[in-house]
Amino acid sequence: MKRDVRILLLGEAQVGKTSLIMALVGEEFPEEVPPRAEEITIPADVTPEKVPTHIVDYSESEQTEDELQEEIAKANVVCVVYDVTKEATIEKIRTKWIPMVNGGAEKGARIPIILVGNKSDLQMGSSMEVILPIMNQFSEIETCVECSAKNLKNISELFYYAQKAVLHPTAPLYDPEEKQLRPACSRALTRIFNLSDQDNNQILSDDELNYFQKSCFGNPLAPQALEDVKMVVWKNTTDGVQDNGLTLNGFLFLNTLFIQRGRHETTWTILRRFGYDDELELTDDYLYPQTRMVPSLLQSCRTSSVSSPACPGALSSTTRLIAYLDVRHCLECLGYLGYPILSEQDSQTQALTVTREKRIDLEKGQTQRNVFLCKVLGARGAGKSAFLQAFLGRSLATLAGFQGQWLLDRRDQSSVKCSPSPKHSPCCLRRCFHPWQAQRENPGEPSPYTINTVQVNGQEKYLILHEVSAETQFTKPSDAACDVACLIYDLSDPKSFSYCASIYKQHYMDSQIPCVFVASKTDLPEASQQPGLSPAEFCYKHCLPPPFLFSCHSQGPPGTAIYTKLATAATFPHLNAVELGAASFWLRVALGAAVTALVGFTLYRVLAKNK
8 A cells, every 4th residue: 555645636726625725724714825835744644544635626727738748747646626607617627637647658667646626605506417427428427526615514435435445456456447356456355365265165154255354454344244345245246145155256345346336445445454555466575574583493383373274284284394494485375375364463483483493402412302303315316315214104005006207216317296186275275385395406307405203202293305306416514404414325236325425524524414315215225335344334434223124115115213212303403313322221220220129129128128
């Protein structure tokens, strides 16, 4: 919505332009009227819409043609004033003033016009019969107001309608020639309907309508008012009401009716509550609310209050993944999904939680986070893509049953389709996630990211797997940064392990990032890794656990133990795997010793008492 309004008054000489301005300011008819009034600024706190308003007068005797054109260019709305007692001033509306204001402008760029019939105190009847054909001819005319500067009749109403034409314009919403909503308005209202339809049955129930009403206007409708609204829709549409609820067509009809009856501020209130600007685009302030969050610290995203019936269970994980990778894009997605309205929050920043730095986690030996990033590294053909798909419960035997994007199995260079049909995703999700997916180097291949839940000591954690291409060059330390590194090699390829060993020595050996080696394709014959130490010897030398054996070439779902191991290592980064195992062992020993001591002490007291 515009932050101020500039109103320009035009019309023939002696029609009362200056008198109208002075009557508004002085609240009385001026005895002496100057040729032209100075520009008037009305403060925001005294206007109905709380927006500063500038009122500009025009005098043909004091201003040049160039000055007039300059004022027209700066105006947000033009009031064309005519004398209701002189038909010549009415005819000039059609032949002179409207062509001057909007002569060369396209429909969408035309300045809104208010027709003002002054001196109504000098005429008994109305001029509307003569004015209506002009209003029908020029769609940019918002309304016509008959007033009297002498009697102060409709003076404040005149400037209210002028302000309203700027702040709540009709042109972006409605096509008066076609007598229907414009496509952009219809699309925006359809999105709003879909977001308000929380049970996704294509009908707004009474509860959903009242939640919508309260979100937009502050108060729910009274039961009788709600029934009256549905009755109006039912009488004027064939499918606007179904199962005692409002359909999309009924919702669109209702907004069309508001606009046709001059209540387009109602539709604008709805649109702006859901984030739209005057061009019916979602505003940057709505999609990208200001936040003090540091992207590198964002590790968790609460989305329990946002649901998508079309994608049950998927939204929370997907949002966490995007929040971890791109905070700004996550805010955009939550904005498209109507998070502020559905969760009754000021903005979607309330959905995000920032946890403390990883450095502090290492110092304290514990973490508050529940979302962890694991980089999956390995030579070409090591089985990284299959490892990511196995995290989603897909073995090589079951991948063939999916339809969608191609997954390239690097072992045999065959291709298998692996993602569900996009028709199951809501349109807002596809629009929101598409730009992020488009960042892939090869759009025909699957995403290099997967996310799923893992249980660590009875607590649910989210583990993000990021497949790193073998061609990727780590040019700075942050390129290798993650919560845990998974170095995967092909057990059947004698040269596969050397790549992982090299990556470990260059980027992880001296870091505090826990590392886990994984030997993939254990269903194939094992080959001796060359050159240098064997994988087991290498891990022993560097105080790492032995390589974890893994294969996704099975009939059943792949095992989850390796993913639990990765998530556990990320949860306890201050302990290496050997220490984790030792800690678990000594915890059991200590517990056993404590129980033994307690039993012995109890027996001693019993024996001592018997003596």
